[in-house]
Amino acid sequence: MTKNPVTYFSVLAAAIVGGGALNLFLFAQGAVTAYILTGWALSLFVSAWVGLGLYQWREFTVVRRLAVIIIATVIASWAAQFCLTIGSVSAAIAVGGVYGMAVGFYLGLQLIRLLLSGGHPVFGVARTLIDEAIRMKAPLVFLVALMLFVPVLPFAMDSDETLKYRVQTFLSWSMIVVSLLLSLMTVFLAVGTITSEIGRRQIFLTMTKPVGRLHYLAGKFLGIAMLNVLLVAVCGGAIYVFTMMLSQQPARSAVDRRAVDEQILVARAGVSPIPPDQSNLAAQFNQRLTALRLADPSTYGNPGAPVEILDPKIVDQIQQQILAEWYSIGPRNANTFVFAGLEPAKRYDRYVQLRIQPKAGRSTEDDRVFLNLRVNDRPFPVPPLVEGTYHVIDIPTELIEDGRIQATFSNPVRPDTGQEQPTLTFNQKDGIEVLYRVGSFEGNLLRSLGILWLRLAFLTMLGLAAGTFLGFPVACLAVLLVYFAAAGSGYVAESLDQYSSFPKDTLPLWDRIIGVPAMIIEKVSEGEVWDGVKIIIRLVGTAFTAVIPEFGKYSTGDDLTHGRVIPLRLLGGAALWIGCVSTGVAGVIAYLIFRKRELARVII
Amino acid sequence: MIQRHLTPDATHTMTTALAESAVSTDPSAPGHPPGQAPDTVVRCVGLSKVFRDFWLRSRVTAVDQIDLDIHRGEVFGLLGPNGSGKSTTIKMILGLLHPTGGRIAVFGHHPQDVAIKNMIGYVPEESYLYQFLNARETLEYYAKLFHLPRAKRKVRIDQLLEYVGLDKVAGRPVGEYSKGMQRRIGLAQALINDPKLLILDEPTTGMDPLGTRQIKDLILDLKRKGKTILLCSHLLADVEDVTDRVAIMFGGAIRQSGPVRELLTKRETTTLATGSLDPQTIEEIEQVLARRGKHIERIDHPRQKLEELFLDIVNTAQQEGAATSGAGSGGKLAAFLSNEPDQPVETEGDAVLDELVNEQAAPEPEPVEPPAESAPPPPQADHVLDALTGSAPPPPPEPSAPKKPEPSAPAPTAPQTEDEQPDQSLLDDLTGGDGKKP
Structure with a gap:
């Protein structure tokens, strides 16, 4: 064994190149037994040589770090191999995910330590807090839980569900759990680090050094904030990788596939219909109020009395009723909704999505409703819709005129039974809107993680x-x-x-x-x-x-x-x-x- | 007191009552020229601390209007039983507690002034260390708090780990250390900034005799290098060995304070140490004393201290290379703990002592050589007496004493006061200076 790095790496390179070439030659010659034997011998020699190298240079920090990663890699490989042997591909992927998160976290940790290696009290306090977080039991439990949860969750989904549902459920739960675990860890760590140092009097030694109280607090904050940056990044990375992996699984239908690609893995802006103008609403309000006053002056006051005498809740109730009617389509009636500001949509995609959630005024036999649609006065086919469920209708962007789309819905008699349908309504908040792509899922995820980090801060x-x-x-x-x-x-x-x-x-x-x-x-x-x-x-x-x-x-x-x-x-x-x-x-x-x-x- | 050191088993100690003479004390701290006002490092005036209960009612007066000055370059001992207010006083000096009355100035500044912390090292009464850090990381952390650059941090940490004997176990978490090892790392962190003022609160608690000895040596070393040390302890023997001045607290108040030598000297008693004497010689001496109206109160052989015996055994084992999983013996004082050029190393006390030794006794060599190897064969007691009584020529200067040499301790520094000099007439009697012979 040589301690000369040049000789050491020369031997290693020669073994890999020479042994590899020999192996290839034997393989080409069809000498299978010799090929397997030399392959094993080469693997053993390289492993032993690397192990010896790590051992003899163990006093170097870099070598120790490298050894940790190599050991983790070997263990993860064995575990994944075992999972594959017993036929559990998903378990092998989960092991790979845990390994990836752990190594990512470890490397990030070394980077943070490097950044905090300066000789300033704030850095000193921050660095010690990082050590506290990864060496004390309480924060470590949260770290381990995080690294186990995200890679395992994708495989806990019911494979009978639509792909859209599975991807949405994974995204939703992973974000919730990561947010919750990180929040709890942050609270326990931030509170614990101060109270334990005061309780165990470690703070006596720190505060009798030239460290201002502000520096002390800033160091604690910096340490936790940097740890959270790392954890949010690692968890975010894992969520992204597993979302992508999950989305590549077979969909139940083409619609399911498009739903994943166009309704989840995107960043879409939404445009609500232009509401009726205020003067129109005011006129309708006065008309409605007058009718109510005539019917019940004890509750609403006499006709002509000022509106201010009414309880604000009653005023609001009347206004909401008028708006709800505006979002309704009576039997055999039609209503037109105008969406403006859609010009940017042409830049991103060929389609915009008209997203609606029709609700029937009374229940229908089969929960289905029928709507006729004209977009900018052109008829647009709409399949039968499930009542109370969101539906997306793709509208080509070429139909957008001056950045506007005019969608006219009519409430026809049912074509199958010829019966009149009940009044159909859309929720004011998000029952009818036009969505169009303005960005990527990745950007969305990044901004979401950024907001999560700010909450943790x-x-x-x-x-x-x-x-x-x-x-x-x-x-x-x-x-x-x-x-x-x-x-x-x-x-x-x-x-x-x-x-x-x-x-x-x-x-x-x-x-x-x-x-x-x-x-x-x-x-x-x-x-x-x-x-x-x-x-x-x-x-x-x-x-x-x-x-x-x-x-x-x-x-x-x-x-x-x-x-x-x-x-x-x-x-x-x-x-x-x-x-x-x-x-x-x-x-x-x-x-x-x-x-x-x-x-x-x-x-x- | 004059001691003529021979080998331990050839020494007799006699104690006799002498007339007490007037006491001349030097209130200034050792290490400062007479007439020059010493720099005050810590000053407490009317300092009080009252602890209150949850309802802010005064419950305990921990410190009650004490006045305290600690001068540059001295080792000041703050003594007292448990609950006497020592630690509370120290914590107020460190800014960890706020006084409820009086004032404190440390290096002329408020104790909470961050800048002065650069000059202070503090060893608390227990090891308040992060259990999850190892020794090197612990020192790294505290070094960073002093804004020390990376290269300087490394040098100092290496030196300190070697000094406290933890260089071989520097990678182990502090939580796995024994109490004594934790105390050692606690000591090292206090020295990382090369402090001008070192505050030691019960520093030897949990330490083995080796560590205790090391702490005492450290205190003397640092004192020699001009550092100021505030030592708080109730282990009186430790304090007695190293302090220049002490204040004794009880019930939150200072009951007595002053130079240690002055406080401890029993002026009504004189001790003579000499080689082993036979009964006839002792009888002759008693006759001499009887003529002066004195008598011998006690005759015995001094015993080696248990501490000395213990240290001898451990040192021998270490020299033989016996294995241990604990702390090592420790190395020499860290080189970075700088000497301050403006502080005289040799004190006035040294000069006075030298003068006394030159005038009244045969010159003594520096007590640095182990007695077993360097001491000449012990002279017969008769020869000693002959020399004292003038019937034979005086013996040559004797080498070092049986007392365990302190490797880096300076020679005694406190000035020898008048009352500490032997009664000259008695010596004249013994040496025949007045023309009479026993």
């Missing part, structure tokens, strides 16, 4: 802030409370709205502030004490929701799985509000608390 800082003054369990609970409230911010706001009466949002701020105690006093004086308490609870809830970020606004899961574009401005908005404002506020709070904290304080 906020959680990191929130966890650090909580850890500066709370114990581990309490801090974790507090951060998780904020996390779930932020994730369901829309739902929480809606629930609060229904929970108790409260001053109207339309009132000036000052009147609302004054209005709250006035309402409480009024309720209590009327003997409705519990209603007064509910107002206080809603006040607390409203204040709470006002300060937490609205993660719901930046939810990307549905858009990704339905091939809808996640616009760059959404990523920009998330960067501004979650990444800068919310995270910054949490950071300032963390610093202000930590700056004043007595680290060796004893509470008697």
